[in-house]
Amino acid sequence: MTHRTRQQTRALHAYERVMRVPPGERADYATHVHALGSAVLRNGLAAALAFLERELESEKTKRDKPVGRLLEDLSDALFPGPPRIAGAQLPDAVRRLEMSDYMLATRELLQTLVWFRRAVQATFTQEERSHVAEGGR
Template structure:
């Protein structure tokens, strides 16, 4: 947002998450949309049910289908996970101390919600 004097107002964290989610989802190739949608829809529930490490492991088990989602999670700018790539995302999550793990869990739940909203709005119904 640009104010009257030309200054750009800082985005709130939730606005940053939304912007990231919509930009990431817009780049999902048509051929991968069905698998991506399933993975995104499962992510939040898996984090709540089994914890962040187990949810990330579930995405890893998807193989190539999960790599795109891991890339989007890695690039979300979650505290403690900045600058990590999709290839090293799970390892970095496992290396977090307890406090950082709890923060990352909360933040990634919020990212998962925005990714799910973006998928619902962008992919539409077949």
């Protein structure tokens, strides 16, 4: 049986999820991955996820849903076991956490986002990442 550190587990999860992002969604996905960490530090976890929740609502008419994909990926990282929390329910689940659990979830998400950023930088082409370098949308 192989034992992995938390960092190894986060890295494997991030790379696995980033590799699944379809080419048409990569630019927006990368933008959200790169912006989320600073949004959490600036506004707090609940507010940052509320922003993504609002973005998800505005995407309901779009075919590609990189925000929904990112929320799913983060939900699986923060709440890995049963019962499973769907990505769209992640912001509400975070709002309902007790203070100590909220603080832990914030730290966990920030550490997980480091690996998501690395995975995006390592696997997306420069063209797919240039959307981020130009300041987003």
